[in-house]
Amino acid sequence: MAEATKKPVVEEVKNCPACKKPLKKARRFYRNGAYYCNSNCFKKADVDIQAAKAKAAEEKAAAKAAAAAAPAAEEAKG
Numbered sequence: 622m623a624e625a626t627k628k629p630v631v632e633e634v635k636n637c638p639a640c641k642k643p644l645k646k647a648r649r650f651y652r653n654g655a656y657y658c659n660s661n662c663f664k665k666a667d668v669d670i671q672a673a674k675a676k677a678a679e680e681k682a683a684a685k686a687a688a689a690a691a692p693a694a695e696e697a698k699g
């Protein structure tokens with residue numbers, strides 16, 4: 622009975638970031654470090670990623686501008 626010691630082969634199932642469906646090994650579509658169902662789901666997710674990046678860049682720029690606009694904030698404390 623050597624079968625008992627055998628580890629079950631666990632197929633790694635990840636979910637598509639775009640439609641959240643579980644991805645089957647043979648059907649996944651690899652782009653930019655992530656797996657998707659197909660190019661359509663990649664495009665859908667990519668839109669969100671680009672939007673998030675743009676938003677993050679915008680917030681970073683806003684924070685930088687705010688920091689530059691208020692250099693006396695530290696002095697006011699002391």
Ligand SMILES: [Zn+2]
Pocket residue numbers: 637638639640641642657658659662
């Ligand atoms: Zn998908």
